[in-house]
Amino acid sequence: MAAAPDAPLQTRVVDDKSPLCIPFILSRVQKYREQHSAESNARPFIVGLNGVQGIGKTTLVRALAQILQEREGLATLVVSIDDFYFTHADQLALAAAHPDNALVQYRGEPGTHDIPLAKAFFSALCQNQPVRVPQYDKSAFSGLGDRLPEDSWPTVTKADVVILEGWCVGFRPLDAATVEAKWKGASRTLHNHKLEHLLFVNSCLHDYNTLTDLLDAFIHIDAEDTEYVYSWRQEQEAQLRQERGAGMTDEQVIKFVDAYYPAYELFTDRVRAGIFLPDRPGCQLRLVVGRDRSVQDKMVL
Template sequence: MAAPAIDPPPLQTRMVDDKSPICIPFILARIREHRKQHAADANPRPFIVGLNGVQGVGKTTLVRALAETLQEREGLPTLVASIDDFYLTHADQLALAAAHPDNALVQHRGEPGTHDLALLDRFLAAVLNHEPTPLPRYSKAAFSGLGDRLPRSTWAVAPPVSVLILEGWCIGFRPRPRAAVEAQWSSPRARTLRHHKLDHLLFLNDRLRDYETTITRRLDAFIHIDAAATDYVYGWRLQQEAQLRRESGGRAMTDEQVVRFVDAYYPAYELFTEGVRAGIFLPERPGAQLRLVVGEDRRVVEQMVL
């Protein structure tokens, strides 16, 4: 079933940040708890915050406010990293696509399985070991928009930090039982899942086992910026491209291209968002996840600690 034509919500010339006043106290409280747990350590391990939100929900604004508060007000050296900078190199992405030529989900960067988790693992290990850490850089414009990792000579080297904020649209996604994936794929309510073979969706699900080991188990706190309706992402992306079109003299995706772009990510939203909503640390670590739900105007309408 193709995504219906969706009109973008009215353009906001200024993103209203009503999330930071909620998220900052939550993170500071978790850091205080972290310090208590590591009070006997001469050099406590850095605190890692994961942040998940659908495209266009306002992650960048929130991350900037969090980092500035931790760095400048709390005096905590803070590093921000995006999972987007850990995509496979162009050559490795081509190899992945060639190895699975009929799986549309891995023909381009984006879905779980298209990240270099070995590189991310080394990055996180260096941060946790208080080592100077090279921060990879990825250009989405390289190879006519297919993207590629920039040369290592262009990477900044971050000094040891007290806090790492790792943000990304699929941070916190966890694998599901095969039967659950199959049931959702078969559901008449599925929006994009039936565009793909079940085995192709299970490929994504299997790849997430490595994401859980590499990322989720290392997180000390997690913020999930959820949408009251996940398909708001279509309108938000249309809005962003309309703004880009005005600012760039027309150089932006068409509305049809935007829908196809979001469709490429939407299967993972359909499959894995409910698991994030249920709490990625539960039942072992209650209280370490903050979930904010936003309406179509991106303003918070609900908040809860899980």
């Protein structure tokens, strides 16, 4: 295993991203409406937003939703991929079915989401039907997590724009030879797992393509160095320890992020190259941020 990152510097998440994202979203919404102008009941415009943990997704989607709703008059719904995790019971069953695969012992990696639930949810949204929005409680079962009862889920009846955010939104499966080549190459975490276990996670991503193909636009908040995720998560936990008296230690954060990091190493290159290309150019915005989370580069793919 690679050495732990240096002790984190305290940085503040500043929203320099929504001023770049809003014009992009509005331009795509306009094109979408022009293409569907003849339809009396067009489905909502769906934006995918991807970013590694700690990069500032929550701050960004909150700002985007507020601007789209209040300034632009677009009814905006934010949905997290995390809310589609398996129930606690189903996650235990998945772990038991693959007892030697560390990648699926806990929620996180592709393959630990209830994709049929997500498909049914987005199918109802796209038909402009009232639908309950799934909710997931990460604190349940001493942090193992569980889905909240359906009768507690909020109901949405109208949405002009839907933002689907999450750390693995937009990931596409790779061919087996590419997975093997990455596994054999230099990496931080891939060598900690058997090739067959990585291939299992990769195979699960085929089901996620249905959701990715629904996206009308995609925003990728990328990092100059993906390993910044370790320091960013350590900062968050240090703040929790200071404010609440509880939070993961730096060593626990490294172990926690290591469980997610194989997917970053496998699938980020494909996201960077453009998840819609070559068929749908101009639909992806990529913002690259530095160690302080400020935008260093911008490109439309």
